[in-house]
Amino acid sequence: MSNDIVDNIISIAKRRGFFYQSAEIYKPIAGFWDYGPLGVLLKKKIEEEWRRCFIKDEGFFEIEGSNIMPEKVFIASGHVKGFSDPIVQCKKCNSFYRADKLIQEKKGVFVPERTSLEEFDRIIDKENIKCPSCSGELSKTRFFNMMFKLNVGPTEDSEIAYLRPETCQAIFVDFLQVFRAMRAKLPFGIAQIGRSFRNEISPRNALLRQREFTQAELEIFLNPKEKEFPKFEKMKDYKINVLLKGSEKVEALSLEELIENGIVEHELVAYYLGKLQQFLNTLGIPLNSIRFREQEEDEKPFYATYAFDCEIATALGWVEIVANHYRGSYDLSSHSKFSGKDLSIYDEKTKEKLIPHVWEISQGIDRTLFCVMLHAYRIDPQRGWDYFSFSPRIAPYTLGVFPLIARDGLSEKAREVFEMLRKEFDCFYDESGSIGKRYARADEIGVPFCITIDHKTLEDNTVTIRNRDTTEQIRVKISELCDMIRMMK
Numbered sequence: 240m241s242n243d244i245v246d247n248i249i250s251i252a253k254r255r256g257f258f259y260q261s262a263e264i265y266k267p268i269a270g271f272w273d274y275g276p277l278g279v280l281l282k283k284k285i286e287e288e289w290r291r292c293f294i295k296d297e298g299f300f301e302i303e304g305s306n307i308m309p310e311k312v313f314i315a316s317g318h319v320k321g322f323s324d325p326i327v328q329c330k331k332c333n334s335f336y337r338a339d340k341l342i343q344e345k346k347g348v349f350v351p352e353r354t355s356l357e358e359f360d361r362i363i364d365k366e367n368i369k370c371p372s373c374s375g376e377l378s379k380t381r382f383f384n385m386m387f388k389l390n391v392g393p394t395e396d397s398e399i400a401y402l403r404p405e406t407c408q409a410i411f412v413d414f415l416q417v418f419r420a421m422r423a424k425l426p427f428g429i430a431q432i433g434r435s436f437r438n439e440i441s442p443r444n445a446l447l448r449q450r451e452f453t454q455a456e457l458e459i460f461l462n463p464k465e466k467e468f469p470k471f472e473k474m475k476d477y478k479i480n481v482l483l484k485g486s487e488k489v490e491a492l493s494l495e496e497l498i499e500n501g502i503v504e505h506e507l508v509a510y511y512l513g514k515l516q517q518f519l520n521t522l523g524i525p526l527n528s529i530r531f532r533e534q535e536e537d538e539k540p541f542y543a544t545y546a547f548d549c550e551i552a553t554a555l556g557w558v559e560i561v562a563n564h565y566r567g568s569y570d571l572s573s574h575s576k577f578s579g580k581d582l583s584i585y586d587e588k589t590k591e592k593l594i595p596h597v598w599e600i601s602q603g604i605d606r607t608l609f610c611v612m613l614h615a616y617r618i619d620p621q622r623g624w625d626y627f628s629f630s631p632r633i634a635p636y637t638l639g640v641f642p643l644i645a646r647d648g649l650s651e652k653a654r655e656v657f658e659m660l661r662k663e664f665d666c667f668y669d670e671s672g673s674i675g676k677r678y679a680r681a682d683e684i685g686v687p688f689c690i691t692i693d694h695k696t697l698e699d700n701t702v703t704i705r706n707r708d709t710t711e712q713i714r715v716k717i718s719e720l721c722d723m724i725r726m727m728k
């Protein structure tokens with residue numbers, strides 16, 4: 240795969256209505272993207288799969304918090320003080336760059352997130368790094384807070400608030416409400432799918448680094464002393480691809496090995512790492528393109544005891560799409576302290592009062608969608624056009640319905656079949672152009688099955704179903720069509 244393919248996919252995405260830059264009839268601002276009709280269908284289906292896998296299957300709870308939250312929330316969370324990127328500005332052309340990324344790109348050296356400003360300046364000076372666009376001299380490094388700050392209300396001294404930089408703070412702030420309302424027992428999870436906002440210095444690679452994006456986050460609350468987890472038993476032989484810290488080689492380790500080798504402490508954590516790999520696999524990401532990279536000591540956030548970035552191999556290299564953190568009691572303790580409200584709870588099982596620890600699964604939905612598209616893209620010289628091989632569970636449209644020709648009463652019959660199918664499936668009707676052209680258009684957006692109504696249909700009420708990946712066709716009675724598609728999906 241080359242970057243031509245990435246450009247190709249971005250161009251199809253725009254032409255066919257998956258996604259494109261926001262406010263395009265004006266001068267768009269970098270890092271903001273809109274989803275068109277097909278993108279919305281694909282995104283909603285990925286979110287629904289996530290919901291099924293991480294909320295419904297697990298009996299967890301979902302909330303929907305505000306996008307705007309008071310400043311105090313982010314003082315407590317550490318974002319006001321610490322959610323900053325090191326930036327430098329070109330003294331000649333005024334362009335801004337992230338110091339760590341610039342050093343990494345220019346010199347291929349990894350700079351840990353917690354490097355001091357003086358250290359950045361020293362490396363830039365020593366390596367003689369200049370502005371990439373005009374070779375101008377760079378300013379001293381400073382920290383830039385990536386949160387979007389707002390004033391709520393009409394006057395200048397009105398309350399300061401922020402657009403949330405991650406969805407999970409609402410989960411921590413609402414923790415006690417949910418615990419009480421749902422009469423929850425440890426361990427339990429609270430999830431949220433919603434928008435987050437970050438004033439990124441250099442948004443890039445379409446949906447991979449945006450300033451406004453969708454996160455699906457799950458915070459699982461647990462008693463740290465409880466190392467066992469009942470669901471683990473069934474999954475313990477399942478293997479995931481792990482790149483351990485300090486290692487260069489990806490190993491397939493069973494969940495049991497993760498525990499036995501002391502890589503993770505809690506069976507619950509191992510279980511959800513396994514579950515995450517299974518989830519990505521159902522979206523069509525092959526197992527050999529998924530890895531869990533254990534974060535090095537100097538790159539993980541200060542509150543995390545250990546952390547695994549789940550990464551997907553793409554034409555753009557390994558892309559982090561899910562951050563998995565053991566956050567300890569950091570968040571709830573901090574919100575207890577700053578709000579003055581005791582967020583500890585009583586654990587019925589161990590008969591003790593405690594502030595639970597947290598295992599976090601934080602997934603970027605837009606990134607996931609883009610990686611799903613990169614992996615589903617097929618170049619097929621034999622058929623003469625490219626297509627997306629989306630899994631039928633998430634394909635934007637499940638079905639296309641076509642009359643072979645738009646005469647002889649075939650259109651009317653095809654519309655009848657279409658009306659029946661659209662009640663249950665996402666489908667579209669198309670009668671313009673040759674049947675080959677219509678198959679090509681449907682393949683291009685990854686429609687798994689095309690239903691064709693021909694002259695035989697009028698005689699015996701059967702239609703053909705064409706399989707996108709094999710291009711093979713089977714004949715099915717209209718009365719059995721819905722059952723058949725349900726089965727194939």
Ligand SMILES: [Zn+2]
Nearest residue numbers: 329332370373
């Ligand atoms: Zn410059």
